[in-house]
Amino acid sequence: MSELHNLFLPCPRGLEPALAAEMQALESPTLRTGKEVPSGVPARGTLEDVMRLNLHSRIASRVLLRLGHAPVEQADDVYRLALKMPWERWFAPDQTLRVDVTADHSPLESLHFAALRAKDGLCDRFRMRGMERPDVDREQPDVRVHLHLSATEALLYLDTSGEPLFKRGWRTAHGEAPLKENLAAGLLALSGWTPQAVLFDPLCGAGTLVVEAAQMACNLAPGLGRGFGFERLRGFGAQAWEDIRQAALAARRAAQAPIFAADIDPRMVELTRANAQRAGVEAVVQVKQGDVMDAVPPIQLQPGQAGHLVTNPPYAERIEAKGREAEEFLPRLGDVLKQRFTGWNAALLLADLQADRALRLKPARRHVVYNGPIECRLFTFQLVAGRPPRKTAAGAGAGD
Ligand SMILES: C[S@@+](CC[C@H](N)C(=O)[O-])C[C@H]1O[C@@H](n2cnc3c(N)ncnc32)[C@H](O)[C@@H]1O
Structure with a gap:
């Protein structure tokens, strides 16, 4: 649990400094909040920090845990990157998955195809180890993978939030033009x-x-009124999560x-x-x-x-x-x-x-x-x- 991971917390544009301040206010001795970039804040932290951020952040849209990155010129570069990532450390092949993609000046023509190649690389990784290929479920996946394509790089993340964090679980119906x-x-x-x-x-x-x-x-x-993606991932200790929730309730x-x-x-x-x-x-x-x-x-x-x-x-x-x-x-x-x-x-x-x-x-x-x-x-x-x-x-x- 003490291993530090690279994290990225996306948020609505214009709120990056407020999100960074919120992250610092958590006062976690292990969380290092990085310098904000347009639409998000990078950080380094433990899996306990990931749980705390998911539970406490009001401004982040998600908490993404970066598994790896590589230069990208064509969709097959995404496949090779996905093939190298240790997915089996995080989930089992009988869990369903979904790959989402975002891009910022990506040279790749089809983002959809890039996401498909990420999914192929991930599935082939399991198959090459003698395991089943995980199935895709777009509606209610167990595991969400996030691919981000920049002008030069592909970045692969595990989405530890699941449903976006602005879904708190209390909204009944909404009126006209509700704010997230x-x-x-x-x-x-x-x-x-x-x-x-x-x-x-x-x-x-x-x-x-x-x-x-x-x-x-x-x-x-x-x-406190919702579940999170990390609850279906390996490595996030159930007792540690229960302790964090109880502290929040108290x-x-x-x-x-x-x-x-x-x-x-x-x-x-x-x-x-x-x-x-x-x-x-x-x-x-x-x-x-x-x-x-x-x-x-x-x-x-x-x-x-x-x-x-x-x-x-x-x-x-x-x-x-x-x-x-x-x-x-x-x-x-x-x-x-x-x-x-x-x-x-x-x-x-x-x-x-x-x-x-x-x-x-x-x-x-x-x-x-x-x-x-x-x-x-x-x-x-x-x-x-x-x-x-x-x-x-x-x-x-x-x-x-
Ligand atoms: C953009 S919506 C507010 C959305 C809200 N922030 C939310 O997240 O659900 C504007 C609201 O102003 C209300 N409204 C319009 N004219 C009004 C008036 N003269 N006095 C009070 N409320 C009014 C509408 O009924 C509508 O619910």
């Missing part, structure tokens, strides 16, 4: 909210932001500050309640129906206490149908923030990269983040009393 759970957690980190502060999402949809925050406030590990604490949510749609209010309940935090999240245009601070802040309004308003095209209302949505929201939320901090995720102009507010920061393939900005604002409304001039540069 790991993006929501990353936005909370970028917003500056901490569990000591009051949180309010007045456009909560299915409640992703508030449920993530409530679990953080209760120090409830995100992975770390639960009471939330220090309340969390509020609202939505105009009563179905979303119910959905947020149901999700909070399944996530074990229904006592922390107070949800009610309401129009954001009528919103007021849900609580008076105590001296020294911070209040954070964090939300992702509906995209312009989704309010378009309401005609003029769509155009007026952001200016009116800006007025609500300025007039009623003095002393609060606000963070708004918007796909309109210059939405601060429509809000008529000067952002403290504009974080570049991607909601799937959509480039967005998380605008953060400090709603200070007496700050003059912003004119329509261009704001600070992207990503500052």
Whole structure:
């Protein structure tokens, strides 16, 4: 268990520093967090670190364990690499598998064919040792192998997560345009909210932001309600895993500050309640129906206490149908923030990269983040009393 492995934790673009900070906060003496690269963070760590990262990371999409890499010019290079990897150390030939592939400027013409050659090399490795060839199961594989093709290299990983980590196991149905759970957690980190502060999402949809925050406030590990790929791999000690889970369960604490949510749609209010309940935090999240245009601070802040309004308003095209209302949505929201939320901090995720102009507010920061393939900005604002409304001039540069 003390052997160190090369790891890679992919995450939504824009959240790499927040993921690296989260990894360091685990305070594992054996985990070495590397320098972040676009869409992920490399690390070195033990198999216990792999288990801990899977259980505790809110921002990573997966925890990949690198088995090997080699220069690649053609698909057969992938086959030869896969043939050399010690797959039998990690799983048995009667377990089913699936090979996924990602690429970044790969010279190979067909990624699908490259994945097929990886699978052939893996299967031939078992066959050459007198064993059965593992079967492929795309739906519910026991083992997931991840092939990444860069401009010059093929990298083969074991996916120790199985289902992606943003699937926490608490989501019932989802509303319109829900955030992925790991993006929501990353936005909370970028917003500056901490569990000591009051949180309010007045456009909560299915409640992703508030449920993530409530679990953080209760120090409830995100992975306690789901299983992981490594549970079907060899080498991950069952007792060590049980100890890690028990320690996480024992770390639960009471939330220090309340969390509020609202939505105009009563179905979303119910959905947020149901999700909070399944996530074990229904006592922390107070949800009610309401129009954001009528919103007021849900609580008076105590001296020294911070209040954070964090939300992702509906995209312009989704309010378009309401005609003029769509155009007026952001200016009116800006007025609500300025007039009623003095002393609060606000963070708004918007796909309109210059939405601060429509809000008529000067952002403290504009974080570049991607909601799937959509480039967005998380605008953060400090709603200070007496700050003059912003004119329509261009704001600070992207990503500052
Ligand atoms: C993009 S969704 C939020 C998604 C949410 N973050 C999630 O992860 O599920 C925007 C939400 O704003 C709500 N909404 C639209 N107009 C509103 C208004 N005037 N007041 C309050 N909520 C509103 C919609 O019902 C929708 O649930």
